[in-house]
Amino acid sequence: MAKWLSPLDAMFLYMESPDSMMHVGGLIEIEVTNGTTGDMSRQIRDELQEMTSAESPWNLKLATPRFLKNPVHRWVEDTEFDAMYHVRRSALPSPGSERELGVLVSRLHSRPLDFRRPPWECYIIEGHESGNLMMYTKVHHSLVDGYTAVKTLMRSFSKTPDAPEEPFFFQIPPPRKRLRSTTDAPADQGSFISAVAGHTTSVRDIGKSLGRLSRSRFRKHDPIVTVLQAPKSILNGRIGRNRRFATQQYDITRLKAIATAAGCTLNDVVLAVCGGGLRTYLQSIEALPSKPLIAFVPVNIRPKDDPGGGNMVGGMLASLGTDAETAEERLKAVVASTSAAKQQMENMTRAAIIAYTTYVGSPLLIQTGLAQFGLSKIIPPSFNVVISNVPGPKQPLYFRGNRLASVYPVSFLMHGGPLNITCESYGDTLNFGFVGCRDTLPRLQRLALACGEAVEELEQAFVAGS
Amino acid sequence: MAKWLSPLDAMFLYMESPDSMMHVGGLIEIEVTNGTTGDMSRQIRDELQEMTSAESPWNLKLATPRFLKNPVHRWVEDTEFDAMYHVRRSALPSPGSERELGVLVSRLHSRPLDFRRPPWECYIIEGHESGNLMMYTKVHHSLVDGYTAVKTLMRSFSKTPDAPEEPFFFQIPPPRKRLRSTTDAPADQGSFISAVAGHTTSVRDIGKSLGRLSRSRFRKHDPIVTVLQAPKSILNGRIGRNRRFATQQYDITRLKAIATAAGCTLNDVVLAVCGGGLRTYLQSIEALPSKPLIAFVPVNIRPKDDPGGGNMVGGMLASLGTDAETAEERLKAVVASTSAAKQQMENMTRAAIIAYTTYVGSPLLIQTGLAQFGLSKIIPPSFNVVISNVPGPKQPLYFRGNRLASVYPVSFLMHGGPLNITCESYGDTLNFGFVGCRDTLPRLQRLALACGEAVEELEQAFVAGS
Numbered sequence: 001m002a003k004w005l006s007p008l009d010a011m012f013l014y015m016e017s018p019d020s021m022m023h024v025g026g027l028i029e030i031e032v033t034n035g036t037t038g039d040m041s042r043q044i045r046d047e048l049q050e051m052t053s054a055e056s057p058w059n060l061k062l063a064t065p066r067f068l069k070n071p072v073h074r075w076v077e078d079t080e081f082d083a084m085y086h087v088r089r090s091a092l093p094s095p096g097s098e099r100e101l102g103v104l105v106s107r108l109h110s111r112p113l114d115f116r117r118p119p120w121e122c123y124i125i126e127g128h129e130s131g132n133l134m135m136y137t138k139v140h141h142s143l144v145d146g147y148t149a150v151k152t153l154m155r156s157f158s159k160t161p162d163a164p165e166e167p168f169f170f171q172i173p174p175p176r177k178r179l180r181s182t183t184d185a186p187a188d189q190g191s192f193i194s195a196v197a198g199h200t201t202s203v204r205d206i207g208k209s210l211g212r213l214s215r216s217r218f219r220k221h222d223p224i225v226t227v228l229q230a231p232k233s234i235l236n237g238r239i240g241r242n243r244r245f246a247t248q249q250y251d252i253t254r255l256k257a258i259a260t261a262a263g264c265t266l267n268d269v270v271l272a273v274c275g276g277g278l279r280t281y282l283q284s285i286e287a288l289p290s291k292p293l294i295a296f297v298p299v300n301i302r303p304k305d306d307p308g309g310g311n312m313v314g315g316m317l318a319s320l321g322t323d324a325e326t327a328e329e330r331l332k333a334v335v336a337s338t339s340a341a342k343q344q345m346e347n348m349t350r351a352a353i354i355a356y357t358t359y360v361g362s363p364l365l366i367q368t369g370l371a372q373f374g375l376s377k378i379i380p381p382s383f384n385v386v387i388s389n390v391p392g393p394k395q396p397l398y399f400r401g402n403r404l405a406s407v408y409p410v411s412f413l414m415h416g417g418p419l420n421i422t423c424e425s426y427g428d429t430l431n432f433g434f435v436g437c438r439d440t441l442p443r444l445q446r447l448a449l450a451c452g453e454a455v456e457e458l459e460q461a462f463v464a465g466s
Numbered sequence: 467m468a469k470w471l472s473p474l475d476a477m478f479l480y481m482e483s484p485d486s487m488m489h490v491g492g493l494i495e496i497e498v499t500n501g502t503t504g505d506m507s508r509q510i511r512d513e514l515q516e517m518t519s520a521e522s523p524w525n526l527k528l529a530t531p532r533f534l535k536n537p538v539h540r541w542v543e544d545t546e547f548d549a550m551y552h553v554r555r556s557a558l559p560s561p562g563s564e565r566e567l568g569v570l571v572s573r574l575h576s577r578p579l580d581f582r583r584p585p586w587e588c589y590i591i592e593g594h595e596s597g598n599l600m601m602y603t604k605v606h607h608s609l610v611d612g613y614t615a616v617k618t619l620m621r622s623f624s625k626t627p628d629a630p631e632e633p634f635f636f637q638i639p640p641p642r643k644r645l646r647s648t649t650d651a652p653a654d655q656g657s658f659i660s661a662v663a664g665h666t667t668s669v670r671d672i673g674k675s676l677g678r679l680s681r682s683r684f685r686k687h688d689p690i691v692t693v694l695q696a697p698k699s700i701l702n703g704r705i706g707r708n709r710r711f712a713t714q715q716y717d718i719t720r721l722k723a724i725a726t727a728a729g730c731t732l733n734d735v736v737l738a739v740c741g742g743g744l745r746t747y748l749q750s751i752e753a754l755p756s757k758p759l760i761a762f763v764p765v766n767i768r769p770k771d772d773p774g775g776g777n778m779v780g781g782m783l784a785s786l787g788t789d790a791e792t793a794e795e796r797l798k799a800v801v802a803s804t805s806a807a808k809q810q811m812e813n814m815t816r817a818a819i820i821a822y823t824t825y826v827g828s829p830l831l832i833q834t835g836l837a838q839f840g841l842s843k844i845i846p847p848s849f850n851v852v853i854s855n856v857p858g859p860k861q862p863l864y865f866r867g868n869r870l871a872s873v874y875p876v877s878f879l880m881h882g883g884p885l886n887i888t889c890e891s892y893g894d895t896l897n898f899g900f901v902g903c904r905d906t907l908p909r910l911q912r913l914a915l916a917c918g919e920a921v922e923e924l925e926q927a928f929v930a931g932s
Contacts, residue, residue: 089569091558093504093590
């Protein structure tokens with residue numbers, strides 16, 4: 001049975017290129033309590049040899065993999081599903097530190113998926129010095145979006161340590177409600193049209209918002225970030241095909257204490273942490289612009305109980321205060337810009353927010369194209385970096401009795417955006433995944449470490465007694 | 467300083483595609499006697515951090531990497547040479563047996579090189595259960611051909627164990643005579659024309675040879691293999707982008723004893739070993755044709771002292787006797803066909819041999835194209851498998867006091883040829899590298915093991931007392 005892709009899902013196939021691959025990834029760390037990481041990895045291998053099928057969507061491949069620009073793509077079942085192809089065993093060279101892990105994940109993330117098979121791969125990684133098992137999974141954004149990927153993967157872990165025989169994620173049937181907004185005929189084209197029609201009904205909203213945005217260019221003290229404000233920087237060029245990857249994990253309680261003390265949101269603190277880290281990092285490679293860097297911050301406007309399926313993401317522009325010398329000033333600059341943007345969005349309908357996002361968030365529209373053709377040097381960018389905050393599982397999770405210690409997102413890059421910072425909450429931690437273009441950003445690990453220092457600076461500035 | 471590519475070298479760029487990648491590889495096994503494989507791997511990493519340049523040709527990248535079909539390609543120096551990009555550290559998952567090694571090399575070989583950098587990569591692999599360090603190197607065929615690659619890599623190893631400070635291969639200057647037949651202007655176009663002109667002078671030779679080939683179709687007992695003789699088989703379809711890799715190492719003395727007893731060449735024994743292995747393997751997957759499989763056997767017609775540089779390879783068709791039930795009959799069928807082909811080639815000039823090769827060895831011309839467009843089912847193949855025998859180093863070699871235990875070639879595949887068997891002599895061993903298309907050939911390791919059994923059968927049939 002064939003399933004048609006929605007136009008939005010198919011867009012990720014049209015955008016796929018050797019330099020900008022449209023797959024998203026995740027790195028999971030499992031505390032192995034029974035035996036070694038090698039024992040667990042070999043046990044998974046033995047199980048894979050028995051598997052000749054997968055559950056949806058993990059068994060779906062493109063009907064026309066050689067024709068990626070097909071205007072009406074379909075998913076079909078892979079009747080020769082090869083579990084050993086999709087789930088692979090790897091190991092870290094000595095000494096198996098974060099550095100070797102970062103290098104391996106970078107390499108794995110730098111490679112395109114094969115569209116003649118279900119476009120996902122999972123790597124079971126032994127040899128980390130902690131004795132923990134690492135699991136890196138990559139999925140093409142056309143098959144599963146980031147939000148759905150997290151939901152689906154998390155469903156395959158237990159909330160208790162008492163499920164020793166737990167199946168692998170691709171062996172778990174999907175929930176009743178379809179995971180993908182796919183149908184048996186290309187009727188989704190219709191839903192796309194109605195979405196566009198929905199936009200036009202709110203044209204008054206949009207007119208108001210855009211009018212306000214344009215006016216604010218002329219008001220010196222209006223903190224709302226406009227599309228002409230971002231400085232030119234190394235964060236806006238073309239990208240190569242190779243990536244760098246680094247991680248950081250912070251206690252959410254630490255970050256919330258800063259937010260409470262400063263009277264702002266957790267998201268504001270995340271932006272200030274990134275701003276502080278970016279300031280230190282760009283100074284070290286002599287590439288800090290004098291004007292503050294601007295972040296595009298995706299905002300999920302999906303209904304709260306939606307099990308996932310589309311790519312319903314709005315977004316706003318926020319200053320990262322990278323021109324400010326102190327952590328205090330930096331957070332204030334962030335808060336001023338996000339408060340103004342949110343106030344603006346509160347007056348808009350959902351459809352208007354999407355239109356607004358399209359206006360401010362040019363990555364998929366203008367910025368990528370400009371960078372691709374080398375025009376980014378002439379026309380200024382509307383933002384410098386994408387910083388996303390993805391909600392993750394709130395409770396501790398287990399895989400066959402072994403606790404998940406961390407869950408890092410590994411996002412994708414496009415021309416015009418050689419850096420992506422995505423963080424995901426898990427239990428009482430916030431897990432940062434930094435993905436950079438290898439050719440543009442040397443020693444990305446330094447950025448991760450500088451973000452750690454930025455947390456300490458914010459604590460010193462705002463939290464009493466620390 | 468730019469260097470123009472010869473048309474033959476550039477051809478490997480025109481032929482590059484996601485499915486058929488034109489890089490060749492080699493797997494080297496080093497017996498580590500001082501410390502562990504991890505120690506050696508980390509020492510190499512520390513040295514790499516100091517390196518900001520490489521010697522020719524390892525520092526050369528394409529001037530127009532985004533325009534692979536450029537009719538006049540040039541090599542330019544990579545002024546931002548990144549040693550840590552080209553030399554990478556890896557490790558085998560437990561238990562680190564030949565199986566895990568084969569899987570890792572398959573994956574590394576299945577990935578395209580990045581043409582925006584010098585098109586080569588080297589992987590230092592820890593974790594083999596033998597305690598030996600593995601080193602897998604891949605180079606694009608447009609930069610270095612297989613013959614030159616072996617010569618160049620071997621030059622970087624010592625003939626004695628007393629050179630602890632030996633530099634890495636890409637840090638050794640090229641010999642005085644240029645490694646590549648490149649010049650400062652595209653004058654090589656001329657040498658291509660003169661080569662073609664050279665062919666036409668020997669048109670009488672070619673006419674005679676081709677006449678004989680056509681006539682032999684009608685002579686029932688003429689053992690020479692013609693272009694219409696190969697059976698259809700699974701060895702002649704399109705290929706996917708993923709590979710399998712397996713190895714075998716045999717004592718040359720064992721194989722020579724068979725050759726002496728049977729009164730044939732070592733190469734004949736190699737073909738009979740492959741024939742025996744293929745018969746067993748194809749029977750096990752129910753894909754053995756009733757007619758004997760035909761191998762295309764490249765013959766090096768380069769002057770003996772040539773340090774390498776072109777792709778001066780002729781070739782002949784040989785029966786593998788896969789229809790014969792006994793090892794004895796199989797070797798006889800091989801010898802009959804190779805003797806007839808060699809007798810034919812002895813009467814030809816070098817230029818005529820090239821023309822003859824073009825006629826019988828259609829891989830680069832017809833067979834690939836037919837398979838690519840799915841026509842291989844209609845028009846019969848002229849051969850079923852390429853089996854090459856590359857001369858390697860005669861003496862034992864050392865890397866920083868550690869003996870090289872084996873040297874395996876890892877060749878490339880094209881549409882129409884999902885299997886390649888290349889063997890390389892090293893000291894008193896013959897090292898077989900089996901490369902197969904993952905989608906076409908399941909469990910390639912079985913073919914390697916079946917070749918081992920074929921050696922034993924030939925010994926039993928021909929060598930007295932064994």
